[in-house]
Amino acid sequence: MPSIGSLAAVAMLLVSGAHAHFQVQHPDVIQPFVDDSEPDAPCGGYTPDPAKLNATDFHVDGDWLSTRQTHPYSNWLYRITTDLTAAGNWTEIYPIFRQTGQGEFCIPKVTVPQNFTGQTAILGFVSDAPDGLLYQCAAVRFVEGSVEAPAECKNASGVTADYISDSNLSPLVNNPSEEKATSFGVSARSDTFRGLGAMFTVGVMVMVGAFMVV
Numbered sequence: 001m002p003s004i005g006s007l008a009a010v011a012m013l014l015v016s017g018a019h020a021h022f023q024v025q026h027p028d029v030i031q032p033f034v035d036d037s038e039p040d041a042p043c044g045g046y047t048p049d050p051a052k053l054n055a056t057d058f059h060v061d062g063d064w065l066s067t068r069q070t071h072p073y074s075n076w077l078y079r080i081t082t083d084l085t086a087a088g089n090w091t092e093i094y095p096i097f098r099q100t101g102q103g104e105f106c107i108p109k110v111t112v113p114q115n116f117t118g119q120t121a122i123l124g125f126v127s128d129a130p131d132g133l134l135y136q137c138a139a140v141r142f143v144e145g146s147v148e149a150p151a152e153c154k155n156a157s158g159v160t161a162d163y164i165s166d167s168n169l170s171p172l173v174n175n176p177s178e179e180k181a182t183s184f185g186v187s188a189r190s191d192t193f194r195g196l197g198a199m200f201t202v203g204v205m206v207m208v209g210a211f212m213v214v
């Protein structure tokens, strides 16, 4: 007899259905989203062509990133590289975190080290989802200053997030946040983030809900 855990995992895949895994809302991705290719590193099915990048300005002192996921939860890594073929040398630009709940998630004030100003880079989104690692890429040009997030930077109702360690994601950057995650999550939590306890409660509820669907 299969374990409750494996049934729940299958149920979650069924619940997420014929899904799009995740899509980037902002900035624009380099090539059109292809659902079946999203598991292919580093960008979801292609290698960026440095001669054909239509880069979006990204303000190093604060800019916004927005995604929409169809999974009940996933862990997120946001990373950048000035290797315009996205072959490596990735820098993490936000601590790895877990999004619980489907739908839009937006971080309104992502910062980048100021020494990137003036450079063009690939911005990589990696989602450690119930069905594995998933990838998308945008091209960005780093500019001075900051920008306010627009109205479309919003979170779907019921979505929560919390910083987390993820041994699948941390090897994908040169500066993983695993060390930071423990203290950062406790002492510098932004008010859009809830406690670990709430995260686990929601996680258990999702598991139970998925199990009951079968």
Ligand SMILES: [Cu+2]
Pocket (backbone or CB within 6 Å): 016, 019, 020, 021, 022, 071, 129, 131
């Ligand atoms: Cu998926």
